[in-house]
Amino acid sequence: MEQLLLIESRRIKKKPKKTNPVHILVEVWKDIEGVREKGDAYMKMWDKEYFSRHAYWCKKILNVVGTPPHAAECMEELAIFFRKKRLSYTISTVHKWAEKWSTGKII
Numbered sequence: 001m002e003q004l005l006l007i008e009s010r011r012i013k014k015k016p017k018k019t020n021p022v023h024i025l026v027e028v029w030k031d032i033e034g035v036r037e038k039g040d041a042y043m044k045m046w047d048k049e050y051f052s053r054h055a056y057w058c059k060k061i062l063n064v065v066g067t068p069p070h071a072a073e074c075m076e077e078l079a080i081f082f083r084k085k086r087l088s089y090t091i092s093t094v095h096k097w098a099e100k101w102s103t104g105k106i107i
Helices: 002-009 021-033 040-065 068-084 091-103
Strands: none
Touching: 021 040, 021 068, 040 068, 040 091, 068 091
């Protein structure tokens, strides 16, 4: 049930095949980074190349923040934070800042 709420609240256009929270967070990251907008062929290549690396970091973010909806919110808010400051960021950067986000020290 919680995973379905996450899907609805994070603009995922199509329901992911897997309902594992880590897979859902990777799908959220794809939306944040605009991977979906580049087409299905690019998404297949992206999944083959980057999915396992991003799943690793999404799992770590989930462990720091706690619940999948909070982890998705953390990822989205930190991405906005970095963009506003005109900083480059990756999923590992978001993980490094996730603890500060969860304690409310930033944003």
